[in-house]
Amino acid sequence: MSFFDEFIVRPILNLLMAIYSLIPDFGVSVIIFTIIVRLLLWPLIKKQLHQAKAMRKMQPELVKIKKQYAKNPQMRNLAMVELYKKHNVSAFGSIGVMIIQLPILIAMYRVVQIFVSSRADLGKYVYDFMKNLPVANNLVNNPDQFNQNFLGIIDLTQHAISKNGIVVGLVILAAVAAYLQYLTSKQLSPQSDSNRKLRDILAEAGDGKEADQAEVNAIMTRKMMKFMPVMMFFVIVYLPAALALYLTTASAVGYLQNYIIFKQDSKEMQEIADKKSSLKNLKHRQKSAKRVKKATEARVTRIKAKD
Template sequence: MFKALAGFFGQIIYIIYDIIPFEYCKYGISLIIFTIIVRTLMLPLAVKQIKSQEKMNEVQPLINDIQRKYKNDREKLSQEMMKIYQQYNYNPLSGCLPLFIQMPIIISLFAVIRNPLTYMLKGKEIAGYVINQSTIENLINKIPEGELIRGYEQVSAALKFNLIDFNFLGINLGMVPTINRGLLFGSEMSTYLPLLIIPILACVTTYISSKMMSVRNAATKKDKKNKKGKRDEKDEALESMQSNMLLIAPMMTLIFSFQFPAGLGFYWTVSNIYQIVQEIVIRKYIRKKKEG
């Protein structure tokens, strides 16, 4: 399923790439347009998820009270929590559904951005372009993902197509970022040094996006103290876990950005920026609707 989706998304990206009338930064612009299209199509899921989070924010203080009151009576605790859910028409699993639906899409996109030639170009097109062994070697040297082309030794040039230009504002999105000093400050400094911008932007935007996604309002924070004014151990543990997650996500993004072509980190950056703006607009709309 993931391979089929990846092939479908890859063809869409290539169609966008192909119809862009100018040559400059085509691959990067294609990723930006594709990200906006995908994120916009997933907007109803995002709205549903944010609404669920807002509802959770509303009922969380009541749930905390019930958990403290009936902490030694699990049956009564379950009954009271069900009453709260019914009263506020809240389903604790409703916020998870959009995430489950998005996972196949995200995994497939990961494959496309990681190996653009594999999913964006058809085998017969590559075969039509590759005429002899010297052409094969040139392609392999030029493009990191060129391993796909190995094996085509003698084929006729029946089809012509333009190879993907991974350059975007002086950054080769087909190259893998590195922290190798020899590459960063050696003869290829102009190629590898600008690549560092991508992992940094991906990491920073992931942190901002994760920070905004962690729902905490004043009422919930205030409720983290019990009637004696002491902090509840369970709340402390939860808050600690949330703080750790805010750091883990950006760090994982940073690590992966140094393992795969810069196009992946670029996609994450664009996607995160879209999500940040989306979060601000949707939450503002929902709260304005409540007040009105």
């Protein structure tokens, strides 16, 4: 057994097997497994979102630095490093979740392969203590009794498009996964008031006008936001349905996580603003009280002087 199979594929297969032992429906097991993985990644996802927001906030300053040190690359790099430190941002911090999820996705593909075409090898992958569970033990000894359907409707070992034809339900599942990916990308993409297209900027650059890199990046992001879900759809329709269900669930849970984290951030920002406002009002009241006190003391002094 390879290192990847031993330390990544095997734990994932056993976690799925444990869930399947409690709920003997492969589709429901995949959904619960995906939710567990996304919850375990919550701290990293939150950090990634904060990094992404900070990077967008830094864009105007980065543009200024690039213009200011256009002819001095060393000073430009030094200024950019200082800016990252100032905002507590890591240039590679936003790709952490992607790095972790990629081997999980590859391992999930391997696990699905084992359940689909190498079920007789389950005994090699299932931990010994897992075999104490009746459902897991029965599945190891009787691989043909594996329930590969989701809610008794969708066969998760099938492909949406194969030599046997097209499965409409799985095509719809792939479309849902692609749409959820689009919503998530839109949720994370920076907001821009500019509706200009890339060809407009290139035309201006041809006339000698320097392009705004932040605007170019925003345009490219919008293009990728539309292209990636389409590519994802055409990949998913040729994958086993179990993977399509995994990707759909991951996108749905990811969208919900992003919404919750953004909402928490907005609430925190509002609380900070309220505290600042309260502090400002308190200082204003203190100043007013001091002015009243001074005015009262001056009045008393004038009255005593008249006496």
